Amino acid sequence: MNPIAKMLAWILVGMVGISGCGLLDSEATVTIDVPDQTFTFSLDASQVRAQIEQACSCTLQGNEIPAGVNLTQTFSIEIPAQAIDLTQNPDLQKYKNQLDKVKAVTIKYVRYTLSQNSLNFDLPAAELWIGALSATSISHSSAKKIAVLPSIAAGFTGSGEVSFVTGGRDTLSSFLLSLQFALLGKADITVDTSKTRTIPGGQLAGSVTIGVSFKVAPL
Numbered sequence: 001m002n003p004i005a006k007m008l009a010w011i012l013v014g015m016v017g018i019s020g021c022g023l024l025d026s027e028a029t030v031t032i033d034v035p036d037q038t039f040t041f042s043l044d045a046s047q048v049r050a051q052i053e054q055a056c057s058c059t060l061q062g063n064e065i066p067a068g069v070n071l072t073q074t075f076s077i078e079i080p081a082q083a084i085d086l087t088q089n090p091d092l093q094k095y096k097n098q099l100d101k102v103k104a105v106t107i108k109y110v111r112y113t114l115s116q117n118s119l120n121f122d123l124p125a126a127e128l129w130i131g132a133l134s135a136t137s138i139s140h141s142s143a144k145k146i147a148v149l150p151s152i153a154a155g156f157t158g159s160g161e162v163s164f165v166t167g168g169r170d171t172l173s174s175f176l177l178s179l180q181f182a183l184l185g186k187a188d189i190t191v192d193t194s195k196t197r198t199i200p201g202g203q204l205a206g207s208v209t210i211g212v213s214f215k216v217a218p219l
Contacts, residue, residue, distance in 0.1 A: 028217075029215040030216055032213060033213045034212060034214065036209050037089070037209070038210075039082055039209075040205070040206070040207045041080075041082065041183070041185060041206060042080065042203065042204065043077060043126070043205075044077070045077065045120075045204070046200075046201050046202075048075045048199075049199060049200075049201070051075045056069045056071055060199060063201070064197045065193055065198075066197075069193065070193050071192070073191055074188050075188070076189075077187050079184060079185030081131075081137065081182045084133075084181055084182065085179070085180050101217040104173075104214075105176045105215070107169055107173060107211070107212055108211035108213065109209075109211045110128075110147060110209070111159060111160065111209045112160060112161075112206055112209075113209070114152065114156065114157045114159070114204065115157060115205055115207070116203060116205040117205075118202035118204075119203070120154055120201050121196075121200050121202075122151060123187055124188065124190070125148050125152075125188070126152065127148050127186045128147040128162060128185050129146065130143070130171065130183060130184065131143035131181065131182045132182065133180040133182055135184060138184050143184060145165055146168035146169075148165065
């Protein structure tokens, strides 16, 4: 190879190297660890009372299903939706100029804490759903189940980690990227008069805490 050709070859290599660095820089991200995000929830089991009355075509009085009424049925109670707009979150305001550059979300954990439990029955499980900011029910077209809380004994208070359903972690990440969403939930309560005639009642209250970090494009 003559000297001129050799020089041109080195120039081309240099240009490719510079181009490659530019591509890497454009894909680079900065990780922002934000404080844990905590959201409250509540469930009122007394809502199932009206559903039982409808199912048995009877009027309930007191705390027991009357003798002669036999029932084995599962009823659902929704946990009220909580609209969440992280663009207005004080913890994220310091990054407000970068929020439109969020490229990815890392979910470190999702934990629950039960602070109040006056349920008079064991709750088999509770489901955690997520949907668009406008969603007020799990029947909303955007709503998807993301995780479940394990069986909750009557009166139990404490903390634990949720179990993600298949694809649930990815779904949560997608909604977190939008920074605006609604948290929803559902609990199924089975009434079996062959085992007990006590009418389900009581309240459950607690919170869900999400440990998360955002990856944003550098300024």
